[in-house]
Amino acid sequence: MLATPNRLRTSAEFSSTVRSGVRYGRRNVVLYAAPLDSGEPTRIGFIVSKSVGNAVARNLVKRRLREAGFLSLSTYGTGLAIVVRALPASSSATWAQLSVDFDVALAAVARRIVTSESLPKAVGDRTQQERNVRG
């Protein structure tokens, strides 16, 4: 499971990640990710709405996603803010399906972030624009 330092804790972090991050959707999840400073530990947050199911179903989905996120820390241990939104299909998915969707989405998103970081000027402009919009 995920320890507290590896979790997103505030609504500000959630909203900035969802708005500015790279997005990739699969059958069971939609994954958003934004870069952090490279020294910081990767932080992951989860959005599981009521459309997924009742409280028991939502808890199971959340725990499985948290486990998948924990397993991914060995690869992406630092420098990412990730928000995982569970889709209604996730309540009926098996652990294998759910973890594959998570891994594939995370790999795709991480690849795109690495590509855009090879153009640091563009990233700088983008974050600056974001600050202006939000400010």
Added chain:
RNA sequence: UGGGUUGACCAGGCAGUCGCGCGCCACGCAAGUGGCUCGAGGAACGUCCGGGCUCCGCAGGACAGGGUGGUGGGUAACGCCCACUCGGGGCAACCCGCAGGACAGUGCCACAGAGAACAGACCGCCUGGGUACUUCGUCUUUUGAUGAAGAGCCUCAGGUAAGGGUGAAACGGUGGUGUAAGAGACCACCAGCUUCCCGGGUGACCGGGAAGGCUAGGUAAACCCCACCCGGAGCAAGGUCAGACAGAACGCGUUUGAAGGCUGUCCGCCUGAGCGUUCGGGUAGGCCGCUGGAGGGCGUCGGUAACGGCGUUCGUAGAUGGAUGGCUGCCAAACCCGCAACCGGAAACGGGACGCGGGGGAACAGAACCCGGCGUAUCGGUCAACCCAUCCA
């Protein structure tokens, strides 16, 4: 042995592996690291009642408004629980009841039906009249006139609520007297109503008796009446720390009282200098509240019981983008399918193992301030008491 009623309890187990949260301990300047303890439910759910707790200055009156509704008790309190009463269901154990008042008043009672709330005459029954007819008698030469009786049709006037039919319900039931036919018109018994008396019970009420009048519909989950109860908002309550910013315009007002508070309205009381609208700007973090409570177990005493007194013992989740778990394997009860030793049978066939193999393998559901209830969801399992039927002794 089978069927049933009620109550209590459980809510898969084991192992491996990788982890999470509060707390404590050790190390470390610190970030942190390591170890240990504890870590979801019978409904944690719905949020339908009742309380604790917090704030609203005190928690005033009247009227509105809301709730409850047999009686007595239990409780912090309740719409809950227990016991009893009444009514209903069941052979029984037992279960069910939104169980005050319809002589305070108002309203409503569809359809059907002749008639439905100071009832009603459709058919039927009965009486009388009219019309035409038959028979008999009398009068008359005859036509005919008149009287009596009769049955039928039509029609008119009345009597009749016993019968038919309609309906959830038709103004007591049964039998008789009575009558033209009938009718509580009268009588007997029964049911029911009102009043009174006696006895029992804390009481709801129960048992017995007398008199009266012959009969009184339902609906209060319609308004309403009666009795009793109820201040509002809610842990996003509330408190505290830190941090950020920038004000401007207009209106009303400062003892001739703005704006508030006391659930709504009115009265009455209180606070007493700001308040409202628009534009613009900022923050949406930490900590406390936060879990020891009307707490659980056992014993004993009181009580039919719910429950209470006393003694003793136990220490039991506190997250906050939200921990209490993810994955893997094994075992196992129902239950289903196939094969079957064996049993019954002439056979067809039927049954089928503390037999084999395969399948199947756990419901409903996740704390969010805390309790007491209720309601709802739920694969199944265990135990106890009691009832009925059957068999054996």
